[in-house]
Amino acid sequence: MKPLHILFLLIIAIQNVANFTNAKMHHHSPKKHKHSRKLSHAPAPAPTYPPSIPSDPSYGPTQPDTDTNTTCIFDVTEFGACGDGSTDDTEAFRAAWKAACQVENAVVLAPSGLEFMIISTIFSGPCQPGLVFQIDGVVMPPDGPECWPEKDSHQQWLVFYRLDDMTLTGTGTIEGNGQKWWDLPCKPHKGPNGSTLPGPCDSPALIRFFMSSNLVVTGLRIQNSPKFHMKFDGCEGVLIDKLSISSPKLSPNTDGIHIENTKAVGIYNSVIANGDDCISIGPGCSDVDIEAVTCGPSHGISIGSLGVHNSRACVSNITVRNAFIRDSDNGLRIKTWQGGTGSVSNIFFENIQMENVRNCVLIDQYYCLTKECRNETSAVYLTDVTYRNIKGTYDVRSPPIHFACSDSIACTNITMSEVELLPYEGVLVDDPFCWNAYGVQETLTIPPIDCLLDGMPQTLAENSLYGC
């Protein structure tokens, strides 16, 4: 399937989900809509370009529920939640979840006007299909590590596990109360006199979806996470739309959306500002479509890091289109460790606007956190990476284009077309850089790069180490 087809099908899926959600609120419909299943059965019409972005204003389960009372709503306040912002409401959420889980198309509701404090919880399935977790009020964890129950996981706060066909939505906010985690003395430069103290420094990811399928996450504001805001691991069929994610520029490790071992993902119409990667794509991801996302401040959109500890990583069919990246440490980054295997292939970055971005276009196959990494003879093989219509301004402290490919395994088939980047202010200090990078420029790149190698390398990464 071509990426455009995948995009189109995902849009169909969004519309189905929208209809589904509406239907659900108005009629107790037993219909099941599994959007990834739809993906494979929908006809493949000619894709239009540029594709329309789903923007049906009637979309969303939060519109007034006008005609019926047939939706089964499990309001956490009816299960004893108090919503005063300090009482521990965990048991009420667990009870509401447990009851809703048994009923098709049920809604767990955290109503507006209230603030619910709950401790680390795993909401697990399997549940009846069509379950909606609707947050119209504020839901938040305890305020910092000192209030975190000792026995609770310090890795994660809310976990959705073993679910199929589930929606997380609402007009409300998931407030992460991250400040005290960011200020721990083990965080970079937060120790005495700007030092970084050693020691375990676990901080919880705010929302984690694990081993689940056919998920929809829409509408919510998610902010101030202690660590990653959202993490998807071992999932298939994920639709993210109209999210607002924000944390301060200097909050450590607060990636916006992180996915790994996850397939068939659409991320649309979302605004992300944080202190780390806006979106990060880890090993085992394929068919990921990102469109109409605004990042910044952030560390940009990142594939990787991949291949750590000589691991094998496979990432393919990733499209990022119509994105705006501003005030960020990186723009479009692919980072791999030396010594890995596997490959990154079929990557499309198209129509990306940059503003004051460092390292706008970056391939780093020497990723290393300690400066003490050994030189290795294998690498994750990068091939078929396209940069098309990438325009805007860069921070002159680093060259806007940097392709540091592995010494032993060259990057191949990098296509550059209409890549035009100008200094945000000042003048370029270092020229664009390439090392062992093969590819073509369809149009003249600005600033000019003359280091991209023609054709293909003499020894190709064709052995089984690099296939996926």
Ligand SMILES: *[C@@H]1O[C@H](CO)[C@@H](O)[C@H](O)[C@H]1NC(C)=O
């Ligand atoms: C990636 O897309 C190609 C066609 O564009 C398809 O043949 C291949 O199966 C896809 N790979 C994965 C892992 O989905």
Ligand SMILES: *[C@@H]1O[C@H](CO)[C@@H](O)[C@H](O)[C@H]1NC(C)=O
């Ligand atoms: C709502 O519930 C009432 C009583 O529970 C019922 O009489 C009425 O028909 C319901 N409304 C709809 C539209 O189903």
Ligand SMILES: *[C@@H]1O[C@H](CO)[C@@H](O)[C@H](O)[C@H]1NC(C)=O
């Ligand atoms: C921090 O630096 C100041 C001035 O250099 C010094 O007097 C003080 O002892 C230092 N504190 C710690 C905890 O290292």
Ligand SMILES: *[C@@H]1O[C@H](CO)[C@@H](O)[C@H](O)[C@H]1NC(C)=O
């Ligand atoms: C790795 O290789 C580079 C380039 O050949 C060399 O400059 C560097 O010293 C090597 N590093 C180690 C740790 O051997």
Ligand SMILES: *[C@@H]1O[C@H](CO)[C@@H](O)[C@H](O)[C@H]1NC(C)=O
């Ligand atoms: C290079 O990459 C482009 C875009 O992914 C693809 O269409 C083309 O077939 C590739 N060329 C070769 C020689 O593999």
